[in-house]
Amino acid sequence: MIECVDVAKRFGSTVVLTGVTARIEAGEIFAVIGPSGSGKSTLLRLIDLLDTPTGGTIRIGGTDIHREPERGLAVRRMMGMVFQKPAAFNTTVYENIAVGLRFRGVGEAAIREKVKEVLRMVGLAGYEERRARTLSGGEMQRVALARAIVIEPDILLMDEPTANLDPVSVALIEDLVLRINRDRGTTIVFSTHDMYQGQRLAHRVGVLMKGVFAQVGSPREVFTLPASREVARFVGVENIVDGVVVSENGSSAVDVGGIRIRARSPFGAGEAVALCIRSEDIRIAPADGGAAAPGRNVLSGTVAAIVPRGPFSRVTVDCGFMITSILSWKKVDDLDIREGSQVEVSFAPESVHVVRRE
Amino acid sequence: MYEIIEGFIEATKLIATFDPDVMAIAARSIIVSFTATIAATLISVPLGAAISFGSFRGKKSLINLIQTLYSLPTVIVGLLIFLLISRVGPFGFMRLLFTPTAMIIAQTVLILPIMTGLTIAALSGVDPVIRDTLYSLGATRLQFLVNIMKEARFAILMAVAVGFGRAISEVGAAILVGGNIMASSFASSTRTLTTAISLETSMGNIPTSIALGIILLAIALGVNLAITRIQHR
Numbered sequence: 001m002i003e004c005v006d007v008a009k010r011f012g013s014t015v016v017l018t019g020v021t022a023r024i025e026a027g028e029i030f031a032v033i034g035p036s037g038s039g040k041s042t043l044l045r046l047i048d049l050l051d052t053p054t055g056g057t058i059r060i061g062g063t064d065i066h067r068e069p070e071r072g073l074a075v076r077r078m079m080g081m082v083f084q085k086p087a088a089f090n091t092t093v094y095e096n097i098a099v100g101l102r103f104r105g106v107g108e109a110a111i112r113e114k115v116k117e118v119l120r121m122v123g124l125a126g127y128e129e130r131r132a133r134t135l136s137g138g139e140m141q142r143v144a145l146a147r148a149i150v151i152e153p154d155i156l157l158m159d160e161p162t163a164n165l166d167p168v169s170v171a172l173i174e175d176l177v178l179r180i181n182r183d184r185g186t187t188i189v190f191s192t193h194d195m196y197q198g199q200r201l202a203h204r205v206g207v208l209m210k211g212v213f214a215q216v217g218s219p220r221e222v223f224t225l226p227a228s229r230e231v232a233r234f235v236g237v238e239n240i241v242d243g244v245v246v247s248e249n250g251s252s253a254v255d256v257g258g259i260r261i262r263a264r265s266p267f268g269a270g271e272a273v274a275l276c277i278r279s280e281d282i283r284i285a286p287a288d289g290g291a292a293a294p295g296r297n298v299l300s301g302t303v304a305a306i307v308p309r310g311p312f313s314r315v316t317v318d319c320g321f322m323i324t325s326i327l328s329w330k331k332v333d334d335l336d337i338r339e340g341s342q343v344e345v346s347f348a349p350e351s352v353h354v355v356r357r358e
Numbered sequence: 359m360y361e362i363i364e365g366f367i368e369a370t371k372l373i374a375t376f377d378p379d380v381m382a383i384a385a386r387s388i389i390v391s392f393t394a395t396i397a398a399t400l401i402s403v404p405l406g407a408a409i410s411f412g413s414f415r416g417k418k419s420l421i422n423l424i425q426t427l428y429s430l431p432t433v434i435v436g437l438l439i440f441l442l443i444s445r446v447g448p449f450g451f452m453r454l455l456f457t458p459t460a461m462i463i464a465q466t467v468l469i470l471p472i473m474t475g476l477t478i479a480a481l482s483g484v485d486p487v488i489r490d491t492l493y494s495l496g497a498t499r500l501q502f503l504v505n506i507m508k509e510a511r512f513a514i515l516m517a518v519a520v521g522f523g524r525a526i527s528e529v530g531a532a533i534l535v536g537g538n539i540m541a542s543s544f545a546s547s548t549r550t551l552t553t554a555i556s557l558e559t560s561m562g563n564i565p566t567s568i569a570l571g572i573i574l575l576a577i578a579l580g581v582n583l584a585i586t587r588i589q590h591r
Contacts, residue, residue, distance in 0.1 A: 050490050077496035087487035090509055099505070100495035144491075151495065 001026035001061060001187055002047060002155065008055030008211075009042050016042045018211035019056065024189060024204075026154075029181050031198035031219075032191040034208035035234060040191035041084065043208065044157045047189065048081045060155070077104070080148030084160040086140050088132035093124070093143055096132045100151040118146040121179075123172050138169030145173060149180060156180065158190035162197065177201055195235050199223065207231050224278075228355055232276040238324045239277040242357060245269050254354065259320050261297050265354035272357040281351035282325040284315060286335060287342035296346045299323070303341045306332065317345050361564065368565030369572055379540075380566070384573045387550040390458055391526035394465035398473050398525075399518050401466075406477025406517075407503060421478060427471030436534030439464040443535065456537035458548055464531035469521040476520060480513030481506060512588050519588070523581045527574065529556055551577075 002024040009017040016039045024030045032040045045051045047058055049065060049072055057064050065075045080100075089096050094115055101111045119125050122142040127135075132143060141161065148156060158177075162170040178201060180186050192198055198205045199219040206216040207227075215227035226232035232240055243256035247269040253260045254275060267273055287300060301319035308314075313332045316324045323345055327335075337343060372380050409420060441447050443454040443463075454460045488509055492502050507514065529552035532538075536548035538557055549557075551574045558567040 045490075048494050050493060073496065073498060076493065079494065081490075081494040083487050083490065085487060087485045087491055089488065089491075089505070099492070103496050103498070103501050147491075147495070157494075 003059040006056035007053050009053050022206050022213055022216055026187050027185045029188045029202045031202035031205040032208050033195050033198045033205050038208045039211050040208055041159050044159050048079055048157050049076050079155045080153035082144050082148050082158040082161045084163055086144035088140055093130045093132050094128040096143055097147045097150050114150050118150040122146045138166045155187045160191055225353055229274040237276045238279040241275045241321050245271045245273055262349040263352035263354050273354050274357050276353040279324045279326045282347045284325050285344045287344055296348050298344055298346045300344050303337050303339050319345055365564040365568045369569035372569040380569055383549050383554050390461050394462045394525045395522040397466045398469045398521055402470055402473035403477050406474045410478045410481040424471050424475045432528040432530030435464050435468045436531035439535045460535040461532050464535045465525040468531055469524050473517045473521040476517030477514055480510040484509045515588050519581050519585045
């Protein structure tokens with residue numbers, strides 16, 4: 001449906017996108033995630049014809065949208081866009097939402113009907129006559145969403161639609177996104193720097209870093225098998241350890257500063273790699289804990305820090321390199337560990353995801 | 359000192375009794391300047407929009423030039439229009455010199471730059487996200503322009519009010535091309551508040567000057583109140 005091939009954009013000498021390639025299917029929810037300044041907004045603006053790329057092609061339904069200006073209006077009318085900081089037209093909520101319908105020549109009776117319906121959908125029933133400029137940020141963003149979906153676009157683009165909003169509005173907007181996609185089959189592309197939001201809503205996510213997609217895949221793939229050290233860091237893998245692949249009795253292992261760690265990897269001996277280990281996959285046992293399950297990596301170390309984090313504690317152990325695990329408070333009490341305690345850290349070779357270092 | 363106080367008392371009488379001469383002059387001033395403002399609005403708003411949304415070479419310089427012309431001296435405009443419509447001028451055949459029409463033309467020219475400049479400022483003051491939103495909602499070029507104007511309506515009204523204020527308070531152009539004539543018929547007279555004040559004062563007719571001055575101030579005050587109200591929207 002939306003095809004980006006080598007899309008590049010620079011503003012003067014500032015390069016924002018260097019070569020974005022992705023294919024977004026019809027009816028899909030696609031999240032563009034990435035740190036601030038990675039070019040997420042720019043990509044959405046290029047798709048919505050608000051900016052012109054300096055290289056590459058964007059095709060929607062086979063049409064090269066930036067090379068057929070005479071189809072520009074028709075293409076733009078297939079899409080709705082919600083901006084990160086919505087702007088209200090200085091009039092009533094009703095008129096704000098009616099604008100897109102007016103542009104399309106919809107009759108007043110039909111407009112009244114549709115506006116009423118969409119206001120109900122965004123949880124603002126009865127807000128028709130309010131002045132849009134007097135609404136709160138969350139209400140205004142919902143009006144902006146209503147304004148974009150009332151025209152029933154094939155493609156809904158949303159640029160960080162829930163950044164800086166109250167939790168009620170965030171939940172409502174997320175719920176609505178899922179519903180519109182399910183009920184109308186609308187293709188939805190949204191950007192976010194909140195990777196968990198990407199995980200909650202999207203069928204697939206693209207991780208935009210330094211102007212290219214560092215990885216495109218299902219949320220599960222991206223979260224468990226990040227393609228690079230940078231992606232791993234961005235999606236919240238807490239343990240990223242640098243090492244070098246060595247050969248050990250035919251099975252592969254990684255040498256981390258003299259410590260051997262068994263891990264599956266497609267890389268040959270001598271390759272510089274990074275090990276990504278999710279902290280929830282790491283177990284901690286007392287130093288005299290006896291035999292760990294066979295086959296696991298077992299390292300001894302000293303507890304360096306215990307930091308509370310919600311209902312859990314984040315325990316960092318120095319095993320020659322720092323490794324962090326997440327334990328419940330009760331588990332910390334049962335283990336009777338504190339800073340300076342000797343412990344054994346263990347994790348399965350399958351829990352280690354190995355990526356090549358650039 | 360006594361003369362001034364006496365002048366005020368006389369002036370109050372002239373206004374309170376609706377002195378026909380004073381009222382005619384005030385009405386003429388308002389009609390001439392209001393017409394000029396309408397004409398200037400019809401030109402400056404589309405022109406401002408064209409400059410604001412157009413992309414062409416020398417756009418910045420053009421805007422700079424327009425801003426410089428904000429302080430266009432009124433007598434220069436008067437002289438320019440005088441040269442154009444005097445008997446020997448290119449438009450002399452139209453016999454416009456010393457008519458209210460001539461004053462309307464001069465005042466229109468006078469306030470065009472400031473109204474165009476303020477229209478450009480009003481349009482560029484519209485939040486860029488509003489523009490993006492209009493485009494993304496599928497506006498045609500015309501729909502886009504109409505809606506941007508709607509967003510900028512208060513700022514554009516401001517431009518109109520400022521233009522009217524400058525037109526009604528100027529004296530240089532009105533006296534040069536109008537001639538401060540008090541003829542038998544209302545329509546062929548060209549005496550306005552400002553030209554009358556300058557004449558009456560030089561003739562020592564202080565109470566009439568003060569009365570006309572108070573009316574002019576009241577009109578200026580009214581315009582200012584309107585501007586303030588617009589700004590507080």
